[in-house]
Amino acid sequence: MRVTTGVITTTQPSWRHCGAGAGPADPVGCRGIRTGSRTACLAHLSAADRAACLAALGPGADVDLRGTAFSEDLLRALFDAVRDPVSGDPAFGEAQFVSASFSGDTRFAGVSFSGAARFGGASFSGDAWFVGASFSGTARFGAAVFGGAxxxxxxxxxxxxxxxxxxxxxxANFTKARFRGMGRFGEAVFSGAVEFGGTSFADTARFAGARFDAAPHLGPLVCGRVLDLSAAVFTEPVTIEAAAAEIACRRTRWESTAILRLRHARVDLADGRLTQPIAVVGQFTPFASVPARAEEALGSDPVVRVASIRGVDASMLTLADLNLxxxxxxxxxxxxxxxxxGLSxxxxxxxxxRTRGLVPFRWTRRQVxxxxxxxxxxxxxAAFARRGWGAPPPDPGAVPGLASLTTVYRQLRKAREDSKDEPGAADxxxxxxxxxxxxxxxxxxxxWLLQAYWSLSGYGLRAARALAWLVTAMIVSVFALTLWGCPAPIPRL
Structure with missing residues (x-):
């Protein structure tokens, strides 16, 4: 609900809110949810009423404190009310801190949430510490604003x-954090340094559309399924180290140099926007800061497979030690x-x-x-021509024409020649x-000329074929001479 006074338009919260401090400048006032049957939020209750509300709580209690403005003292008092006498740490059941504001430094270090923890739209003016916090249910920080670390x-x-x-x-520091479900960071904005060293995601880590303005290093991290960096923006030089089942970098915008050191993954670079040189490197040895058991679910083969570079400016791209x-x-x-x-x-x-009818033949060994x-x-x-080439494409109409394939092969040949790989260029x-x-x-x-060129010498690349034709020609010539000999010379008179 929107309340309009003069030219000021504000949005009323969907819950019964406190309203303290309402006036012409802010017709809604305090947006904190009213506590119980009282007309004020926890922050604006009298000292006696606040003490009574906190005394009714205990370890593992559910709390609904949406829109509440927390000072450091008020948050400390709330923690004391739900502190577990055994562990000494605060323990919540389901916690609602949607749109709450936290002034000063906020320390949720060691706090446990046995139910859902909702911090959507919350704002933290200082540092926010969730070091060692435990979230048993869903943790929601969508649209939250972290003003400090x-x-x-x-x-x-x-x-x-x-x-x-x-x-x-x-x-933003997520070093060695453990995500047993999905980690959703879509459209998030990271203005400072980002630390995900030793972080593990059992499921998907989604950074689609996220923006990294000052992240020199991302990882090394492990992702059990998809590391999604699609449409993400990296404005500064970055090194990404990741082991995942799949890495999606579709439409990713790289505004500076980047090095991607990857393991296990099938990586898709389609339609990436490269303005500076980018290197994608397959790493065969495990990352030093990641426990070896963290990659067990990804299998024993660390080789990285590239799915596509369609739409990429390849002049800015280096691929090293990858399966193409x-x-x-x-x-x-x-x-x-x-x-x-490296190894491509x-x-x-x-x-x-193979056989074509009754005629045996063998495909020429080469890279394709x-x-x-x-x-x-x-x-x-024809069936004999398809045999051994794997499954047919799911969409036959999407297979490019032979003219396009000719151009692709010609350009790849030049790239191999420039890197002094003559055997690869020959293939x-x-x-x-x-x-x-x-x-x-x-x-x-x-x-027809190409057909003859292929039959006689394999386009000048198959010496055995040319030698076989030479030997055949010699045998035929000798046989012809044996049968008919040479014409007798005409005697001179």
């Missing part, structure tokens, strides 16, 4: 933790300037012997890209010529 290191979240649209104006067998290259810009370093694993042609594999596995192709040249040979975009005469 926000510390959640070694905190434990037993269910989903929601920090979407939260604003961290100071440093499933990577979609079509649609990338400046692909000829892509830097491939591509797909290969099927092994073993995912788009060619999809094209060769299309349902409309991509072979792939380029294969796409040209099969494409109907070229004249028939040119395609």
């Amino acid at each position: 926000a510390r959640f290191d070694r905190a434990e979240f037993g269910a989903d933790a929601r920090f979407h649209n939260a604003e961290f104006k100071g440093p 067998a499933e990577c979609v290259f079509t649609g990338a810009l400046h692909l000829d300037q892509l830097r491939l370093e 694993i591509f797909g290969t042609t099927p092994g073993g012997r 890209i995912e788009e060619e594999r999809q094209w060769r596995a299309l349902p409309g192709r 991509f040249y072979y792939g380029e010529m294969e796409m040209r040979r099969h494409s109907f975009g070229y004249r028939r005469a040119e395609r």
Whole structure:
């Protein structure tokens, strides 16, 4: 509900609020929820009434303190009222601090919440300490504003933790925090340094649309499912270290340099906006600050697989020690300037012997890209040609044409040549010529010429094939000479 007085428009809370201090400047007044049957919130009760309300609480009590303005003394008194005599730490059941305001430094260190903890829209003017806090139920900090440092290191979240649209104006520290459910940081703004070293997410860590203005280091962290950085913005140089089942960097905006050191993951870089050089590096050794058992759910293979670089300016991209067998290259810009370093694993042609009718044949061993594999596995192709190329693409209409594949192979060949990888460049040249040979975009005469070039010498790359034709020609020549010999010379008169 909105209350309008003159030109001032304010929003009334949905609960029965205190209203203390209402006036022309603020027609709503204090937004703290009324305590019990009283007409004031906990902050504006008389000393006697406040003492009576606090005395009615105990360890594990449910509290509803929405909109309440907390001073350091009032918060301390609340903690004393719910303090567990055994552990000595405050213990809440379900806690409602929605839209509450906390002045000065706020210390929830060691506090336990056995029910849902709701801090949505709360504001912390000073430092907010949740060090070692325990959240058994859902922890909701959506749209909360942290004016100082926000510390959640070694905190434990037993269910989903929601920090979407939260604003961290100071440093945000989640070092070695444990998230047993999802961690939601979508659209959050991190204006200060961010620490997630040793943090573990049993489920998904969602940072979609988040903004990092001063985060030199993110991680190392472990995520059991998806680390979602889609549409996130990194304005300063950053190093990201993560082990996850999947990492989504779709439409991520990199306004400065970045290094991504990753393990286990299938990473999608599609439509990323790169304005400075970015390096994606597969790391084979575990991160030093992450316990080895934290990665057990991700399997034993640490190799990182790239799903797509479609729409990326590849001149700003370096890929090192990655599996590119499933990577979609079509649609990338400046692909000829892509830097491939270390061990780059591509797909290969099927092994073993095949038959075409009664004629045996074998695929030439070479590296191939995912788009060619999809094209060769299309349902409309002959069965013998599809055999060994894997499952057909889910959307045959989305498979790029052979002209596009020719261009992709040509650009990748140049990239390999620039990095002095001649064998890799030769494989991509072979792939380029294969796409040209099969494409109907070229004249028939040119395609027949390519067919002969392929048959005779494998595009000049298969010496054994050329040697076999040479030996065959020699045998035929000798056989012809044996049968018919040479013409007799004409005698001179």
